Amino acid sequence: MEQTRVPHVVLLPYPAYGHIKPMLTLAELFSHAGFRVTFVNTEQYHDRLLGNNDVTGFYKRFPNFRFTSIPDGLPPDNPRFGIYIKDWFCSDKPVSKLAFLQLLMSPGLLPTCIISDSIMSFTIDVAEELNIPIITFRPYSAHCSWSDFHFSKLAEEGELPVTNENFDKPVKCIPGLENFFRNRDLPSICRDGGPDDPILQTFIRDTSATTRASALVINTFNEIEGPIISKLGSRLTKIYTVGPLHALLKSRIQEDSAESSPPESNNCVLSKEDRSCMTWLDSQPSRSVLYVSFGSFIKLGREQILEFWHGMVNSGKRFLWVIRSDLIDGEPGVGPVPVELDQGTKERGCIVSWAPQEEVLAHQAIGGFLTHSGWNSTLESLVAGVPMICWPQIGDQQVNSRCVSEIWKIGLDMKDTCDRSTIENLARDLMDNKRDKIMESTVQIAKMARDAVKEGGSSYRNLEKLIEDIRSMAFKA
Numbered sequence: 001m002e003q004t005r006v007p008h009v010v011l012l013p014y015p016a017y018g019h020i021k022p023m024l025t026l027a028e029l030f031s032h033a034g035f036r037v038t039f040v041n042t043e044q045y046h047d048r049l050l051g052n053n054d055v056t057g058f059y060k061r062f063p064n065f066r067f068t069s070i071p072d073g074l075p076p077d078n079p080r081f082g083i084y085i086k087d088w089f090c091s092d093k094p095v096s097k098l099a100f101l102q103l104l105m106s107p108g109l110l111p112t113c114i115i116s117d118s119i120m121s122f123t124i125d126v127a128e129e130l131n132i133p134i135i136t137f138r139p140y141s142a143h144c145s146w147s148d149f150h151f152s153k154l155a156e157e158g159e160l161p162v163t164n165e166n167f168d169k170p171v172k173c174i175p176g177l178e179n180f181f182r183n184r185d186l187p188s189i190c191r192d193g194g195p196d197d198p199i200l201q202t203f204i205r206d207t208s209a210t211t212r213a214s215a216l217v218i219n220t221f222n223e224i225e226g227p228i229i230s231k232l233g234s235r236l237t238k239i240y241t242v243g244p245l246h247a248l249l250k251s252r253i254q255e256d257s258a259e260s261s262p263p264e265s266n267n268c269v270l271s272k273e274d275r276s277c278m279t280w281l282d283s284q285p286s287r288s289v290l291y292v293s294f295g296s297f298i299k300l301g302r303e304q305i306l307e308f309w310h311g312m313v314n315s316g317k318r319f320l321w322v323i324r325s326d327l328i329d330g331e332p333g334v335g336p337v338p339v340e341l342d343q344g345t346k347e348r349g350c351i352v353s354w355a356p357q358e359e360v361l362a363h364q365a366i367g368g369f370l371t372h373s374g375w376n377s378t379l380e381s382l383v384a385g386v387p388m389i390c391w392p393q394i395g396d397q398q399v400n401s402r403c404v405s406e407i408w409k410i411g412l413d414m415k416d417t418c419d420r421s422t423i424e425n426l427a428r429d430l431m432d433n434k435r436d437k438i439m440e441s442t443v444q445i446a447k448m449a450r451d452a453v454k455e456g457g458s459s460y461r462n463l464e465k466l467i468e469d470i471r472s473m474a475f476k477a
């Protein structure tokens with residue numbers, strides 16, 4: 001019977017935690033809306049996800065949800081990091097493409113709609129081959145997405161690569177960013193190579209391919225990026241802004257728990273959380289702690305670690321620092337720790353290898369966030385009303401830190417520096433000297449974010465519309 005058709009959505013994130021996490025949140029929202037969901041990771045991430053989570057419990061809460069995997073085609077011993085995945089990223093990914101096609105053709109799996117990460121354009125070829133509607137997903141800001149659409153133009157106008165010599169030149173060829181962006185604020189790919197750089201060319205190819213999809217879902221909200229979202233809309237068929245997704249999921253689940261006993265949020269993780277930091281935070285004064293984390297992916301040299309450490313200890317501020325087991329480039333571990341750092345940490349610090357970040361940011365003891373400006377971290381801090389010190393390294397992080405410091409004015413940008421005195425000074429500025437001014441906009445923007453995900457808010461309504469549109473695809477199928 002036509003009326004009882006349950007939509008089936010297949011979601012495929014790019015294999016990196018910062019991409020998987022928001023797409024998984026979107027998948028949970030679909031499942032919560034009664035859709036059947038198939039979530040496809042590459043085999044290595046699938047195994048990590050299943051190894052670190054209670055998947056049986058998850059399936060109980062979301063009975064229509066299935067995790068599955070496809071190979072990435074790389075040899076098993078490839079570390080799948082940085083340069084090691086460059087060739088895969090730049091290729092047509094033939095092994096994954098064939099496996100994805102076969103997966104979709106397996107009995108009973110043909111979906112109503114595919115939701116694919118916007119940098120996995122082989123999925124658009126597959127969708128067209130099978131005549132399945134496809135929507136792309138961007139776990140980045142609209143400002144970054146809009147910059148990506150201008151890589152060809154930047155190359156044509158001889159602006160690439162961005163180098164130390166032209167870092168401070170204003171960006172003139174991206175409408176809407178002229179008054180805010182310098183070359184150093186463009187996505188890091190603009191620094192890496194010239195116009196023929198294979199990664200840049202892959203971004204150009206994948207960004208252009210997204211215009212063939214039925215729509216774009218983006219993890220942002222109209223109230224902070226409205227003008228740029230409108231510009232992006234001129235290039236795409238349709239855009240659904242549904243962010244901040246982590247807050248939207250909480251809002252939907254809380255709303256329903258008032259009425260019945262709905263599925264809880266899953267918070268699937270790829271690393272075990274060390275919750276001892278929550279007990280430590282409980283014993284710290286209100287808004288006194290600087291939370292320091294560089295996300296799931298980037299690496300630091302030992303010298304950089306020591307500069308940060310000296311800067312934090314010298315600032316006299318309390319700090320909670322995530323040092324992942326794979327954070328340090330080269331040798332495992334930090335090596336010998338100078339006695340003054342050891343002492344300063346015992347007095348005022350706490351170090352863990354992975355924290356429950358959303359909970360940490362929501363804790364009353366947290367007064368600031370020293371971050372690498374990944375988009376998930378930025379949104380999580382923004383929702384929690386925690387001002388930031390930004391130390392961007394790769395990808396979209398340079399863009400995000402500029403938005404935080406110059407457009408939204410909810411943080412300080414220490415882009416392209418890494419010395420102990422800058423860190424010490426910025427920690428004091430954020431926590432004391434410049435705090436009142438920064439907190440004015442931080443509180444305002446946090447309210448906008450929370451309002452966007454409440455019933456009737458912009459992202460709340462856009463999710464409803466997206467769900468409705470996918471339902472109508474199921475009826476047409």
Ligand code: UDP
Nearest residue numbers: 018295296297322354355357374375376377
């Ligand atoms: N994260 C976490 N615990 C940690 C460090 C990071 O839960 O100790 C999460 C964080 O909440 C965020 C994600 O990891 O959702 C990192 O994503 P982001 O986009 O900020 O950076 P990426 O890892 O992609 O560089």
